[in-house]
Amino acid sequence: MTVRVSRLAGFCSLLAVLCLLPPAAGAQAPSTFPLDDQLANQPAPWTVKGQWGARGNWGRWGEQDRRGMANFLTPDLVMKAAGLVTKGKVYALGEEVHNDVPRAITPSRFGPQIVLENDGYDRVTQPGQFDPKRNQGAASYTIMHNHVGTHLDTFAHIYRENALFNNMPPPKPVGTVHGDAASVKFIVGRGVLLDVARYKGQDPLPGNYWITLDDLKNTAKAQNVEIRKGDVLLIRTGWRTMWDKPGPDGRADIAHRQYLQPQPGVGPDCLPFLNDMEIVAIGADTAAVEWNFPFDPNYTRKAFNGFQGLPLHVDFIWNRGAYIIEILNLDELAKDGAYEFLFVVAPLLLRGGVGVPVNPIAIR
Structure with a gap:
């Protein structure tokens, strides 16, 4: 019996060592993100010439336009969205602004x-x-950073080739007037909540989860809601609860390590669909909305010929002139099953603001 136990223990030890060894030379390790591989040779949306100018929506509403996709929300679409109000219930989708408001914690992004x-x-x-x-x-x-708590990213936030959306000049250290918060004015239209966490049965979604186009479409189908042209899409991942999650010792984690680990987000495979549907704005209960930084620091992203930036940000803000709203509180909407509603946001007319705190309103 002693000999058999020893042999079994030795075999288990050998198996454990073998499992820890790196793959043999030439071996192909399975991809953690197969869609990333599939998108490797696909051209990025912003590299394709636009219908009205050099890029996606550049020139669509004239060379002097500063509002981008907000122009798509015509009076007719606003009236149709207003028709969704049947109960008179109003939801505040913003986080309260205070010193410990949810945010991406960096030395510059301190709480207000x-x-x-x-x-x-x-x-x-x-x-x-x-x-x-x-x-x-x-x-x-x-005194506060403009990208803490619930906030809207303006066109001055993300740019390439030294130009903003619609070929506006880039921001300046002082005196930015192109693509700033004051240019947004308002966004009023049909809002749609996609509670992906509920659909997937994982609330919150796992860290670093890539929300696929199938996830978005299947969530909409399960909720019996249609995604329409000109919508404002709000994605619930359940990640908001991670901000208040205690540390391993059960005490308050003032560094919010669990919230700040790689978050779930919308994958770049969704971009063609979102573009075709003329989505005016997209928001989520996460710090970036999109999938971006994998857990493995050695992982190299492959989509769009290995683009290492934020593809959804570049496509929405720079290419299409659409908007991104981050760190939303969508829990009450989800609890009530409020999947379509009148969406209203009127950002502070902050001249020169590259980002702006907001408290969007949903009315049903």
């Missing part, structure tokens, strides 16, 4: 700091006393 200019004691006769003939008051300063 709100400091009082005065605190109510400027209008009293003596410290701690209230003059009944006067009022108390307060005012505050806000």
Whole structure:
């Protein structure tokens, strides 16, 4: 018996070692992301000449246009979207803005700091006393990065070849006026929620999950909702809950490591469909909306001849003049099964803002 156990233990040890060895020379390791391989030799959408100009939607609404796909939302489409309001229920889709708001944590992207200019004691006769003939008051300063919490990426955020969408000049350190937040004005149209986490039965979706075009179409089918031209698509991954998830010791994780690991996102295989459907804006409950950085630091992305940037960002913002909204809170919408609605967002008219905090509204 001792000999048999020893032999079995030795065999298991050998098997474990063999499993850890790298593949033999010439061996083909299975791809973690097969769609990435399939897209390797496909031309990127932004490399194809546009119908109206050098790129996708460049020139479509004139050489001076600064609103891009927001122009697609005609009065007729707005009226049809307004017809979806039958209950009068309103949903706020933005995160509350505070020092620990969800964000991609970098040294520059700190949480908003709100400091009082005065605190109510400027209008009293003596410290701690209230003059009944006067009022108390307060005012505050806000110091924040424009890409923290729920925010909209403007055309000045992503560009190539030293030009923004529609060949607008690139942003400047001070005084950017092309493709800024003030140019957006508003986006009003039909909104569609695709609760991919619910459809896949994984809430949240696994980290680094590539949301495929089939996932989007099958989720829409399961929800009995149609994706139509000119929609605003909102993708729920369930990832919002990861921000508040405690660390391994059960205590609050102030570094939010689990939230900041590679997140699930929309894969680049979805781009042709999203382009054909004239999607005006896409948003999600994640920090980037799209699939981007794999867990394996040695993995080299292959889609579009190995493009290493953010393909959805480049295609939407630079090529098509469409919008991206990040770090949405979609849980209440999902809980109510509110899959189509009137979508409204009116960003702060922040002149020179490359990004802008928003609180989109869904009404049904």
